[in-house]
Amino acid sequence: MLLNLSTAVRDSAAFVSYVESASGQRISDCYQCGKCTAGCPVSFAMDLMPHQVIRLLQLGFRDEPLNSKTIWLCATCATCTTRCPRNVDLARLMDTLRNVARQEGRTGAGKDVALFNEVFLESVRRYGRAHELGIGLRHNLRTGRLLKDNDLARTWFLRGRLQVRPSKVREVAEIERIFGEIARMEDGE
Amino acid sequence: MRFSYYAGCSLHATAREFDLSTRALCSRLGIELAEIPDWSCCGATAAHSTSHLLGVALAVRNLALAEAQGRDDVLVPCAACYHRLVTAKKEMAENPRVREQVLKVVGHKFTGQVRVRSLLEVLAALDTEHLGSRVVRPLGDLRVACYYGCLLVKPPAVTGFDDPEHPQSMDRLVRITGAEPLDWDYKTECCGAALGVANEQVALKLVRDILEAALQAGADCLVCACPLCQSNLDARQSHVNRAYGTSLKLPVMYFTQLLGLAFGIGERELGLDTLFVDPRPALAYGSAKKA
Known part of the structure; x- marks a missing residue:
């Protein structure tokens, strides 16, 4: 099967730009220091670590974050947001991902x-x-x-x-x- | 001092004693509370997890009703409600598109002038000597772990109150009662909040870690300022013991109950008789040590 790469890129770009505008966060600001994951109280139960969620978004992946358990385990404690040296409000980003997942009926995880x-x-x-x-x-x-x-x-x-x-x-x-x-x-x- | 009062849903139900002790304390301190007429749910985690607009709109309806009440400040005891109201206010000020959409659906006038203040913030700002003069029943050297949880102090860009990692406001209030606030590591670690209902195994691990840290620091009791924290740490303590084979038994009170006791308010008026782990033996022990 042929993969339509240009469509995939376009779709993922549209998705990332939607997430950025809905959450008010610049995903590219994250430099992957991992502080969010280090401080996350629920990371022990997550399938994707918080910093991996952002990395996947930076790379344009859509399904992995939206289908993850992680977005539903996040308790919005905002420890990540509080500690992020790049001022990315990850708790808010998780909210946006939950909003999208619900709209698309992807709540299985x-x-x-x-x-x-x-x-x-x-x-x-x-x-x-x-x-x-x-x-x-x-x-x-x-x-x-x-x-x-x-x-x-x-x-x-x-x-x-x-x-x-x-x-x-x-x-x-x-x-x-x-x-x-x-x-x-x-x-x- | 006069405030619009937003108690929220939990304080009318499972967190009734937080409402009781707040009202008892405020009446003794000359703080007048007028509940917002026809207040509705702030939306809690469920709303903002489902739709950003819904989360803001449900909170803003209450802020608009508070403005119509004509007071300058809304006083909110519940950390979760407080966080929703203060977040919504900020979003309305900073995001014109959300503001426009929310104003359209809420249908009330909202200027954004109303200030949202947590009960902890308001009490901590009172004059220490004034508060100290009210203490008629010093709590001996009761050792108290002050647990702030997440939503009163995090993120600082939203709450703008105390320190997000090492908060001290509740510790200062506890010190006024004669009790000893402990230095410990889990002051602002998350209890799991609503995961207690939807994903209890995860919440129980967080609850266990917090309780054990408090006990290890030598706590006779723990005080908190949030109905979700209180119910996870107190009511679910028996579930922790069942899941982990532990035998933890740490009284978990609202900080208002502890202050109220020191001010000589009766145990029943403060709702101390309705908690899961009975705090009264620990409180007697605390006073006895001093005597």
Whole structure:
């Protein structure tokens, strides 16, 4: 099979320039010192090290970062951002990669995290607020781990720390409008 | 002092005692809190991980409502909410395209004049002698590991508060109570935040490392300023013990609870009876050592 190199280059250039404009970061600024990886608290569980994610972007690779577990394990602690000698906001870059991966339906490597984000936002969209109990139950139901954290929920409940019924904002239509209009804006991009 | 108050979702539920102790403390210090009318979720990690615009817009709705309230500053106890609100404010000031899109969907007037301040920042800025004069129950030589987590101090370009690697503000507040803040290495190491729900095995390793570092430094208890940190370090401590065969038992409180105790506020008013690892034996031990 012939590889259409010029298309591949064009696509990857477009991808990198999109990531740069959406994140406000200049990927070429990174000189691969590795400080981000050295300080990352979650690197032990990652398939790509943080500095490798940037290197792959510099080289125009698209699938490897977007399909990685790494982008879903990043907890946005911003240790990398804080320490980067080149002022690259890597935490923000990870956000952009998660945004793109979700838009393209590539959440397989982080499906539980993506699902958590989804059920969390369903709650916010419906009530205007996060209903912790409902989010936990839905996440358990959809991951099939029905009893996850039920010991914690029980203690929270007994100690009056579990809000059983969701609290709702008055102007819930306003929240729905924010979600709806942003989805339309992003679909139109 | 008068503030718009943004407690957020957790402080109305599993982090109720952070809200209770914040209100108790502020009322004693003459800090007036007016909750933002019809406040909504800041979006938390889920929103900014899903869509940058959504993350900013959900936060900005609350800032706009705070501006309409007519106060200059919003006070935010939760580190995660604080970080979202302060990030959104910065993004609105620096990114005209995002600003335009967000203003269109939020539908409220937003000038960007409102200041976002964390509770820790506000309390740490108070006069030390003034605070010291309030202490009626000195906490003996209780040894306290102050845990700041990530979002109050990182990245400094966003938070502009304290030192991102060696913060001291909470340590200074703890010292006022008579307790001894410890020098230790994990003050700003991440607890895993929402990974506790979605990827617990990863979070448990981080939690274990933090708790063990605190114990190794000789801590009788740990204090924090974030509902995610508190619930990971306290509630999930039993899960750490199950996963690693350890028998850790370190009380994890909000810094407001510790200050409140020293100010003579009752344990129930501070919600001290609702934590997973009961801090009361350690607190009694702390006072007993001095006596």
